[in-house]
Amino acid sequence: MRIQFEKGQQQYFIDAVCKKLNKNLKELSEELNKYNRISYSAIKHYHQERLLLPFIIAETLVKISNIQWKIFKHKNLLADNWGTIKGGKIGYVTLVKKYPHMLAKWRQKGMKSLSTFAGKNRKKVVLPKINKEFSEFIGICLGDGTLTKYFVRISLDAKYDLPYAKYIMNLINRIFGIQASLRTDYKNNLVYITLYSVIICEFLNKKCRLPFGDKIINKASIPKFIISNPELIKSCIRGLVDTDGTIYRGDTVYFYSNNNKIIRQINKINKKFKIFTHVDETRICTNSWPHTILYFQKIGSSNLKNIIKFHKRLKENIRLYVKDTPDYFAKYSETKLPFLLN
Numbered sequence: 001m002r003i004q005f006e007k008g009q010q011q012y013f014i015d016a017v018c019k020k021l022n023k024n025l026k027e028l029s030e031e032l033n034k035y036n037r038i039s040y041s042a043i044k045h046y047h048q049e050r051l052l053l054p055f056i057i058a059e060t061l062v063k064i065s066n067i068q069w070k071i072f073k074h075k076n077l078l079a080d081n082w083g084t085i086k087g088g089k090i091g092y093v094t095l096v097k098k099y100p101h102m103l104a105k106w107r108q109k110g111m112k113s114l115s116t117f118a119g120k121n122r123k124k125v126v127l128p129k130i131n132k133e134f135s136e137f138i139g140i141c142l143g144d145g146t147l148t149k150y151f152v153r154i155s156l157d158a159k160y161d162l163p164y165a166k167y168i169m170n171l172i173n174r175i176f177g178i179q180a181s182l183r184t185d186y187k188n189n190l191v192y193i194t195l196y197s198v199i200i201c202e203f204l205n206k207k208c209r210l211p212f213g214d215k216i217i218n219k220a221s222i223p224k225f226i227i228s229n230p231e232l233i234k235s236c237i238r239g240l241v242d243t244d245g246t247i248y249r250g251d252t253v254y255f256y257s258n259n260n261k262i263i264r265q266i267n268k269i270n271k272k273f274k275i276f277t278h279v280d281e282t283r284i285c286t287n288s289w290p291h292t293i294l295y296f297q298k299i300g301s302s303n304l305k306n307i308i309k310f311h312k313r314l315k316e317n318i319r320l321y322v323k324d325t326p327d328y329f330a331k332y333s334e335t336k337l338p339f340l341l342n
Contacts, residue, residue: 002052006073013072020065125199126177135232139239154193163304221261242303250313253295254285300340307339
């Protein structure tokens with residue numbers, strides 16, 4: 001996720017952090033490297049507002065400077081592939097202007113191919129049972145997923161989420177009986193899991209009320225049949241936190257969303273579970289170690305990077321940063337997922 005600040009506010013935010021820490025941009029990049037891998041040139045691009053600031057970088061800056069970034073004016077949160085989406089729209093406008101007489105033929109040919117492809121998938125699809133695995137998948141879609149009429153796409157971090165991507169691939173296969181595709185975009189450090197099926201997309205939209213397109217604009221929410229079931233909602237929250245949340249150094253569970261509706265839903269559920277200790281408009285979290293333990297007892301995680309950070313803190317009192325977790329992937333590769341603390 002990336003923060004879309006109003007013009008001038010991203011630079012103002014970074015300048016405020018530098019001032020608070022008494023560091024220049026070069027020194028700030030060196031400090032950030034203790035937490036996230038980032039180059040000096042990258043921080044300069046963020047400061048010049050040539051690139052949108054990743055949410056995880058903003059989170060780290062807030063942590064180390066104790067500055068409330070919310071006082072800086074920002075519009076919304078964008079998916080990491082927002083530039084690709086925008087580029088696609090621009091490309092379409094160019095085609096309309098340049099080849100207006102050919103578009104109808106191309107569209108007809110493309111839809112015919114897509115219909116044939118979707119038709120093949122229709123024979124293989126198994127409509128899911130409403131169970132814990134399906135509820136976790138819904139949480140994943142609400143976190144880092146995008147739903148269209150023809151496919152579901154989940155976008156993850158290529159450096160730290162590859163084990164989790166494999167878990168999701170297997171989860172999809174168990175739920176729907178078909179294989180999703182996996183593609184790594186090394187340039188943008190993203191891995192995409194794409195499930196092509198018109199039937200599944202229709203099911204998720206009509207049965208689960210997941211909206212097509214932008215989840216925030218269309219106010220996506222946790223389905224009622226999941227909220228009403230204590231076991232299903234736990235699995236759904238796990239999917240949400242494993243995608244749009246983090247386990248900060250193993251100590252604190254954070255979930256972020258620019259969709260206030262989901263925050264309110266989780267907060268209402270939390271009155272019964274009593275896991276999270278802090279909530280505001282875009283964040284809900286555990287602010288104490290006992291509550292983080294409670295989270296892993298009741299909710300757990302299927303994302304290896306989160307499991308590693310929590311387990312190292314629990315067993316060895318070692319607080320890892322996300323950049324350290326790939327070193328332990330092999331050691332934890334046999335961990336039974338989802339991981340729940342007995």
